[in-house]
Amino acid sequence: MGHFTVPAWPRPAPNALRNLQAVLESGRWSLPGPWQGHASAEARFAAHFADFLGAPHCVPTTNGSSALVVAMEALDVGVGDEVIVPGLTWVANASTVLAVNATPVMVDIDPSTLCASPTAIEAAVTERTRAIVVVHLFSSVVDLDAVLAIGERHGIPVIEDCSHAHGASWRGRRVGTWGTVGTFSMQEKKLLTSGEGGAVVCRDPDLADRMFQLRSDGRRLAARPVEGESELVADCSVAGTNYCMSELCAAVLDAQLEALPEQNLRRAENAATVDKLLQELPGLAPVRALPSVTERTYYQYAVRIDREAFGGVTAETVSRALAAETGLPFQTPYPPMYRHPLHRPRTKRRFLLVGRDPSRLDGPAGGLPETERAHREVLTLHHSVLLAPAGAFETLPAAIEKLQQQAGSLRAVESAR
Structure with a gap:
């Protein structure tokens, strides 16, 4: 591609x-x-x-x-x-x-x-x-x-x-x-x-x-x-x-x-195109909206991967490989809040007030399993990508299939990091 x-x-x-x-x-x-x-x-x-x-x-x-x-x-x-x-x-x-x-x-x-x-x-x-x-x-x-x-x-x-x-x-x-x-x-x-x-x-x-x-x-x-x-x-x-x-x-x-309305419409049309292109591929499932969503907007297009289809590697490894292969700025979601590098409440004394348990500032003790899993399994694309001309995404499935066929190389890359 x-x-x-x-x-x-x-x-x-x-x-x-x-x-x-x-x-x-x-x-x-x-x-x-x-x-x-x-x-x-x-x-x-x-x-x-x-x-x-x-x-x-x-x-x-x-x-x-x-x-x-x-x-x-x-x-x-x-x-x-x-x-x-x-x-x-x-x-x-x-x-x-x-x-x-x-x-x-x-x-x-x-x-x-x-x-x-x-x-x-x-x-x-x-x-x-x-x-x-x-x-x-x-x-x-x-x-x-x-x-x-x-x-x-x-x-x-x-x-x-x-x-x-x-x-x-x-x-x-x-x-x-x-x-x-x-x-x-x-x-x-x-x-x-x-x-x-x-x-x-x-x-x-x-x-x-x-x-x-x-x-x-x-x-x-x-x-x-x-x-x-x-x-x-x-x-x-x-x-x-x-x-x-x-x-x-x-x-x-x-x-x-x-x-905004015309841009949102354009993004939705291109998102639907990408949905169709990916639906025949194994190991990918676009994130769907609930039935009650009557107008959907796309700040980021999100798709969940089956890691086994990519040799067991994380979404971060897949996103980097896809970005290198296609030029599309694939990313992973935010890290869980309690692991986010910018979440540093203990660096400000004004956050440590009487009546607040300081240990609670660091997030849930047992973590959040679905939030953690999303960070390992979800790929996203910024909405600017969805303003591209029609037909711009036609070769994306071939790039994804190529990566799946090169799962061994993905594993080696992840192991080396």
Whole structure:
């Protein structure tokens, strides 16, 4: 197979430069800047993103991590509390819990979706559980019916982390609008991006007001803004932090949002093509979405391998060999959270507070078997690959068959590492 040319990402949407130029010449580059007699770029993006999701309220933030912090602070998560998080996800899902002085409780995944297992979530609930954070991972959506039922049964709010799922839908409604709060990241690799950025969405107007203040140093929008003066006023009911999105990021996101539906459609079409190409091969099984997922998005295309078909080696060895053979940037999933090199809670004294058992910061004592297995058996491809022209993947099966035939060489490579 000839080497694959991966489409560039990020790529500017057609109106991105126009939007940026308007902000650059506006005299207002940040939300606290002087009001110019019209809605800020941030307010316009918030309205458009809320409309896209079908969410009554959207509050932009600096990034996805600050969105999670704002969501948890708004729900009054703090010292002595526990927050349930998946064991397979980016490290911020644990570090943000620690940042609000609560304890992340890592749970195992459902092997069919790679998302948090509802059974594991239920088993992890204690009298200290203050929130459940679920992540719609890679190209899947967690079993929202089961998770929301757990939350309702125990009176625990559910936070949907949709950083991988801009535009995905469950039973005809966008993810992020099912839980108490939905959070999004717009970091450079995401489906919707301005380099950095984030957002929180919800249905409760009082919760939205609280989240707005929490990310605006406690300030609210003035009822009657004065041109040339800041639109934010110190009319606060809660102490906040400055997590405001810049006007430049908001301008880019507003343009990128216009391009998102067509890009998501293109990714889904190419993912279906890859599914068909792989279905006849032994030893590979694309990760499927649950039947209730009515619109699927692909932050990463994920496929599980039968290691025996590749000589018993791990997904890491297969991913490196496939990347060398094809030019496709195959990777393995995140390592389990408790083994992630960036999960280092003991390096910050502020995470070791009275009322918290320090040993619990390191994750479950017995590990998480399905999370560990996914790291050994799953291959992923970044969504930019799925923006390639039709027909770009036709020779992928031959490359995979070649590796399977060279299983002995794969074993030797793995043994040498």
